[in-house]
Amino acid sequence: MSDTADIMESTLEEKLKKLEEIILGYGQMIVAFSGGVDSTFLLAFALKAYREAGCPDNVAAMTATGPQFAADETGFAERFCDSLSISHKKMDVSHVLDVIRDNPEDRCYHCKKAIFGTLKERADMVGSILADGTNLDDMDDYRPGHRAIQELGVASPLKEAGLTKAEIRKALAAVGIDAAADKADMPAFACLVTRIPYGERITGQKLEMIYAAERYFKERGFTQVRVRCHEISEGLMARIELEKDEMEMLISGKNGVAPADYEGVLRELGFQYAALDLGGYEKGKMNKSVVA
Numbered sequence: 001m002s003d004t005a006d007i008m009e010s011t012l013e014e015k016l017k018k019l020e021e022i023i024l025g026y027g028q029m030i031v032a033f034s035g036g037v038d039s040t041f042l043l044a045f046a047l048k049a050y051r052e053a054g055c056p057d058n059v060a061a062m063t064a065t066g067p068q069f070a071a072d073e074t075g076f077a078e079r080f081c082d083s084l085s086i087s088h089k090k091m092d093v094s095h096v097l098d099v100i101r102d103n104p105e106d107r108c109y110h111c112k113k114a115i116f117g118t119l120k121e122r123a124d125m126v127g128s129i130l131a132d133g134t135n136l137d138d139m140d141d142y143r144p145g146h147r148a149i150q151e152l153g154v155a156s157p158l159k160e161a162g163l164t165k166a167e168i169r170k171a172l173a174a175v176g177i178d179a180a181a182d183k184a185d186m187p188a189f190a191c192l193v194t195r196i197p198y199g200e201r202i203t204g205q206k207l208e209m210i211y212a213a214e215r216y217f218k219e220r221g222f223t224q225v226r227v228r229c230h231e232i233s234e235g236l237m238a239r240i241e242l243e244k245d246e247m248e249m250l251i252s253g254k255n256g257v258a259p260a261d262y263e264g265v266l267r268e269l270g271f272q273y274a275a276l277d278l279g280g281y282e283k284g285k286m287n288k289s290v291v292a
Contacts, residue, residue, distance in 0.1 A: 012167050019161035020049045026129040026155070032119055033061035033088070034069070035077035036189050038133030041168045042158055044180035046131075047084060060087035062122060062130075064115050066094040067207045068193045072215070080179050091118055097202060105144075105198045111191075112145035113152070120152050131155040137165045187224040194286060200231050209269045213238060216265055221255050222246050224281045235272035244280040251276075 023029065023046050031043040046059040063077045074090070081088035096114045100107045116130070123130035132149060134156040139146070149156065158168065165188075173181045192207045206229050213227040217240070226241040240262075242250065249255055250262065266274045279285075 012170065015161045015163050015167065016045075016171060019045065019157055019163065022157045022160055023049050023131075024053055026131070028055075028058040028060075028127070029129045029131050029155075030060045030062055030119075030123045030126075032116065032130060032132045032154070033063050033077050033081070034133070034189075035063065035073035035075075035080070036133065037172070037183050037186060038135055038158060038165070038168055040080065040180055040183045041172050041175065042131065042133050043080075043086070044172070044175045044177045047086060048175060048177070057087070060089075060128065062089050062091055062119050064093045064119065065090050066092060066096065067204045068097065068111075068191050070189065070192060070211055070214075073189060083179055084177065089122070091122070093118060097204065100193065101202055103193075103196060103198055103200055103202050107193070107198065108143065108145035109148045111193070113148035116149055116152050116154050120154060129155050131157055134159045135163050135165055135168060188283070195226060195228050197228070197230060197286060200229075205270070206236070209236070209271065212269050213266055213271070217242075217262075220257055221249065226281055226285075228277075228286065229271075232273065236270065237273040237275060238266050238271040239275050239277050241277045241279075241281040241285065247276065247278075247280060 029046060031039060031046060033039045033043050043059070043061055047056060050056050050058045061077070061081050063074060065074050078088065078090070080086075093115045096111055099114050100111050104110075116132070120130050132154055134146060134149065135158040138159070163171075169185075172183055175181065192210050193202055195210045196202055196206060210227050210229055214225050217225040217227070222242055223246065224243045228239040228241065230237045230239055240250075250257075251259060253259065263274045
């Protein structure tokens, strides 16, 4: 191992030690558990830390549910907690769509304030710290929701420990919980509302169409996929973002699906047109108009 690799390994080890100290310092905690990579790592790591401290029941999880969250992520959260006997509550926050219906640029602030406000009330009732999966890299994107989390007093131990997304994925494989390690190779995910451009109305129908379309692509071998939903004069257009090395698979039909077949499925779901984004998938692409 090179000197650089030694330094990187040592740095990650130090960060994980700091994370353990932070978590144990809470006494007891509830993880806002979306089922994504970051919150999965946080919950798994916290369970390991409290187990080794002799108090595994000091960590629990809460998952917000509603049409803005993909059902497969919510399902994973439920199965994960069941498999490890982690106390887990689901909280229906469908009412939040009424708060963000008009989709302003600070939508994420109002959404997080409403959702985490609900979760925080429950955590406060049982005397637990509420923690989320925000990490150091999240600070590089337009994140008005982080302001809401800070205002509510929600803890972000991954960020506090200085962990990046790459480090979290690396640490997942070593946490000692198979269901968590499997998440290390899973693509990043964000709530379905992020597929709708600011200023365009958020509806339950759009969210259902987006979720069904993304699931269709994933079932045909695509890993990281975003189906952006744009309003046009004729109705709705789906703009498909894929990893650049997977775009050729769609165009060539190597996976046995012709390009016209994708368009046909998207039309059946309610989209009038479909377009492939030639720039490919890019984190935070919908925020460029805000941060430019």
